[in-house]
Amino acid sequence: MIARYTAARTSLRTALIMLVFTLLFTAAMAFTYGLTRPAIEASELAEKMRLINEVLPPGSYDNALLEDVLRLGPTPELGLAQGGALYRARKAGEPAALVLEAEAPDGYAGRIKLVLAVTADGRVSGVRVTSHKETPGLGDYIDPKKDRNKERPWITQFTGAGHDRVDAAAWKVRRDGGVFDAPTGATISARAVTNATGRALGWALARRDALFAAAPGSTLDTGKE
Amino acid sequence: MDMQKFRENAWNGLWKQNTGLAQLLGLCPILAISTSMVNAVSLGLATVLVMAMVNLAVASLRNFIPYEIRIPIFVLIIAALVTMVDLAFNAWLHGLYLVLGIFIPLITTNCIVLARVEAYAAKNDALSSTVDGLMMGLGLVWVLALLGGIRELAGSGTLFSGIDMIVPGLSAIQLFGDDYPGFLIAILPPGAFFALGVLIAAFNWINQRAAARHRAHPQPAAEAPAAG
Numbered sequence: 213m214i215a216r217y218t219a220a221r222t223s224l225r226t227a228l229i230m231l232v233f234t235l236l237f238t239a240a241m242a243f244t245y246g247l248t249r250p251a252i253e254a255s256e257l258a259e260k261m262r263l264i265n266e267v268l269p270p271g272s273y274d275n276a277l278l279e280d281v282l283r284l285g286p287t288p289e290l291g292l293a294q295g296g297a298l299y300r301a302r303k304a305g306e307p308a309a310l311v312l313e314a315e316a317p318d319g320y321a322g323r324i325k326l327v328l329a330v331t332a333d334g335r336v337s338g339v340r341v342t343s344h345k346e347t348p349g350l351g352d353y354i355d356p357k358k359d360r361n362k363e364r365p366w367i368t369q370f371t372g373a374g375h376d377r378v379d380a381a382a383w384k385v386r387r388d389g390g391v392f393d394a395p396t397g398a399t400i401s402a403r404a405v406t407n408a409t410g411r412a413l414g415w416a417l418a419r420r421d422a423l424f425a426a427a428p429g430s431t432l433d434t435g436k437e
Numbered sequence: 438m439d440m441q442k443f444r445e446n447a448w449n450g451l452w453k454q455n456t457g458l459a460q461l462l463g464l465c466p467i468l469a470i471s472t473s474m475v476n477a478v479s480l481g482l483a484t485v486l487v488m489a490m491v492n493l494a495v496a497s498l499r500n501f502i503p504y505e506i507r508i509p510i511f512v513l514i515i516a517a518l519v520t521m522v523d524l525a526f527n528a529w530l531h532g533l534y535l536v537l538g539i540f541i542p543l544i545t546t547n548c549i550v551l552a553r554v555e556a557y558a559a560k561n562d563a564l565s566s567t568v569d570g571l572m573m574g575l576g577l578v579w580v581l582a583l584l585g586g587i588r589e590l591a592g593s594g595t596l597f598s599g600i601d602m603i604v605p606g607l608s609a610i611q612l613f614g615d616d617y618p619g620f621l622i623a624i625l626p627p628g629a630f631f632a633l634g635v636l637i638a639a640f641n642w643i644n645q646r647a648a649a650r651h652r653a654h655p656q657p658a659a660e661a662p663a664a665g
Contacts, residue, residue, distance in 0.1 A: 225503070226503050226505060226506050229501070229502075229503055229506070229510075230506055230509065230510065233502075233510050233513055233514070234513060237513055237514060237517035237518075238517070240517055240521065241517050241520050241521060244520070244521040244524050244525070245524060248524040248525060248527065248528035248529075249528075251528035251529060252524070252527045252528045252531075255527070255528065255531035256531070258531075259531060259535070347621075347625075348472065348592075348621070348624045348625070349592065349593060349619045349621045349624055350621065
């Protein structure tokens with residue numbers, strides 16, 4: 213009996229058992245994946261729409277916004293090193309607004325990701341921060357959920373602003389000679405968001421017609437312009 | 438499983454061998470996620486779920502797991518079950534999933550899970566292993582709740598902020614009024630160490646006082662778990 217338990221036999225046996233366990237639990241994971249897939253896709257979509265609804269009033273367009281998408285290549289003006297997505301809102305077939313992603317590379321603690329909507333008449337309809345690492349309690353007022361000013365969160369001052377009201381050269385925080393407020397002692401976060409918003413607005417306005425005209429689902433090569 | 442064993446498991450998990458205060462295992466998520474009570478309790482409950490499931494799975498399968506390769510198999514089971522919990526959170530508690538983020542997958546590497554599997558589930562029956570996982574996890578939850586509550590209250594003057602991600606319609610309690618300036622260090626990582634240190638000191642103080650009282654008035658050994 214002892215002779216049967218050679219080294220080769222033992223390793224084969226343990227390897228087989230390991231294999232059985234791996235197959236068993238991979239199957240369990242695959243089953244859970246299939247079970248949760250529809251719900252995960254639905255909640256990711258809902259999360260995206262919730263965010264877009266914050267920057268663009270749902271009544272201002274009537275197309276299937278998320279399907280009218282343009283893929284962007286790496287776009288330095290928007291701070292998108294890896295590229296991103298741009299959604300086009302239309303009302304009765306006419307251009308209504310552009311919803312775009314942007315990044316501020318110069319936050320106090322790393323990059324600040326933004327989503328903003330620019331209406332067809334050239335105004336910012338809203339800006340929201342989607343992810344940031346600013347200091348809790350100090351720089352995180354850029355997220356309206358953390359802003360102490362609940363009636364008029366800091367980031368809402370961009371709503372309605374356009375180059376017809378705010379000159380491109382004045383699109384800065386007050387401390388840099390611009391028109392936008394920034395809380396004392398935490399100007400860096402405000403400056404990063406303000407400048408990134410201004411850059412994104414300028415970028416979108418400069419090629420507004422081309423952005424609305426491009427075929428849905430196509431990829432815009434923005435790097436070589 | 439009899440009542441005596443159940444009480445022993447509960448006493449060990451909730452107090453005597455508390456993971457956060459006595460065993461000091463799995464401190465990484467404790468310190469990182471306890472910036473608010475809702476975050477802390479949510480991650481704690483996810484850990485409870487994982488610990489109970491993992492202990493149940495390992496205890497049920499323990500006769501098929503060769504001793505030599507038990508650790509890889511334990512890790513495989515833990516990783517698979519954590520993945521399933523992660524998917525479930527993503528599907529049905531999406532708002533919370535976005536907040537807890539990387540910390541759910543990281544339950545895999547939380548050493549308290551592997552520690553209980555190796556120390557308990559590999560040697561005991563399925564039922565008492567499940568109870569052990571539950572109780573050890575719940576011991577972590579109350580420490581996390583206390584720690585998150587202290588840090589949130591001191592740091593931003595609120596309690597239960599973010600509760601609307603779990604129960605829509607509920608909102609946070611603003612305890613110190615809107616003009617509370619916030620005690621920033623409580624929310625930053627050092628605040629977690631300070632608060633946990635205070636909790637461990639209190640835990641040790643209570644235990645020492647109970648031991649002193651026990652020496653002064655010796656009781657029959659069987660009643661010992663009732664003290665404190």
